[in-house]
Amino acid sequence: MSELEREVSAPGDGLDRLRIVATPFVPEVRLYLAEDAIVWWARMEAASGHALPAPYWASVWAGGQALARHLLDHPELVAGRRVLDLASGSGLVAIAAALAGASRVVANDIDPYAVAAVTLNARVNRVTVTATGEDLLDSDADDVDLLVAGDVFYDEELAERMLPFLRRAAARGSNVLVGDPGRGHLPRNRLDLVASYQVPTTEPAVDTPVRRVEVLRPR
Structure with missing residues (x-):
């Protein structure tokens, strides 16, 4: 245990x-x-x-909520596909992908507690998700049809590594989707809008009840 x-x-x-x-x-x-x-x-x-x-x-973030909603509302993006959920946190987006019919879902996060949380949450939702803890950002996303990442541009150092990884994945043929509520390091001029959602705020230290959250893809 x-x-x-x-x-x-x-x-x-x-x-x-x-x-x-x-x-x-x-x-x-x-x-x-x-x-x-x-x-x-x-x-x-x-x-x-x-x-x-x-x-x-241990909290649910706006970018992940929008991305999970998008996958469940558009199961054709997911059904039968191999999905990688990057910086998975609680596993929300990974679990949504599994519920939407993905053939394989991998949830990746470098925090060991997050890896354990994904495993527990997948069990609660009766889906199969493989949780991994490696740092993937200097690698290529092989064998991935759909790569999803919620709320990954909140930190400058992370953002500088994240965008090249996402663009490499897209260049190798993966469909790449990002969920973001307007984080400070979002490279907005390098991403195209796919959809937007009004998401109820559940994050600590946010004083608005609803946030506009975008689903984007790299150019």
Whole structure:
């Protein structure tokens, strides 16, 4: 049993616990999410005695919600295809791809807790998703028909590595889709708009109830 499995099976509730909830904009998918990710993070760091990566997987982000909604509403993009969900976090987009009929879904995230969360969340939704923890951004996306990435342009260093990877995948024949709510490092002039959604805000420290989120593809 993984550390995260022990965590979700432990008795108790409160702001520092994880619970299964329906995703607001994608109610077809249920996820283990933190009531308050910051409080949960503080408790886990105190228990472990060392710093842990920020638990991005314990919240549901606007870019991922829009991308998951897009896949479920357009299953022809997914059905029978091999899908890679990059920086998967909770696994929301990967699970949506599996529900939409993908032949194979791989969810990739470098945070070991996210890899464990994807495994748990896929089980909750009764779909098969392979979770991996390698850093793929210096590689080529081989054997992928559809590459999806939600909310990956929030950090300058990450953005500088992300766009070349996505463009390499597109050049090799993959359909590449990005979900983004207007992050500061989004290379907007290098992406084309596919769709936009008004997504309910569930992220920490965002003071608007709805955000416009775009689904884009590299030029």
